[in-house]
Amino acid sequence: MRTIIYLLIGIVFGITMFKSEAASWFRIYEMFKFEAFHMYGIIGVAVITGVIGTFLIKRFRVRSFYGEPIKFYPKEKKVKRYLFGGILFGLGWALAGACPGPMFTLVGAGFTPILVVIAAALAGTFIYGLLKDKLPH
Known part of the structure; x- marks a missing residue:
């Protein structure tokens, strides 16, 4: 039943x-x-919605669909890592014309050339998984 809800x-x-x-x-x-x-x-509305949603989850101790408490963990303070990742993500977004969320929306809307971008994103994710331990922290 949860799968249908997620779908x-x-x-x-x-x-x-x-x-x-x-x-x-x-x-x-x-x-x-x-x-x-x-x-x-x-994007601004999404950020504001996320901030308000996070505040409400913390304030009212909202639980997940599975009944488990939702926990938030502090992020690492590695500015160079996030800066490099953000630039790389932005360049990919600008070149492809889509970030990961809309890529699948575009397939559903019938824009099949985006499948090339999805294949490249999956390949990049796979390569990152292989190289993750060898990259600087």
Whole structure:
């Protein structure tokens, strides 16, 4: 039953991404050229929603679907690591015209060339998994 719930949540998320144009290559292109506020507005609302959601989860000790307490752990303070990862992620986003969430939305909307980007993302993830222990911390 949980799988069906997760599937429905994913479908609603995909429809929301597509209808809000967050999966639009043109909107992403506009964002990176600083020509429109549209994507910054979507990202800003998502950040604010996440902050409020995290606050409420902590405040009311909300439990997961499995009934377990939700725990938050502090992040490592390795600025160079996050800076490099953010730049790499941003470059990939700009080149592909999609971040990981909208990639699957675009497949569902019938934009099959995005399968090349998904294959490259999976290959990159696999290679990272192989090299993770050899990379500087």
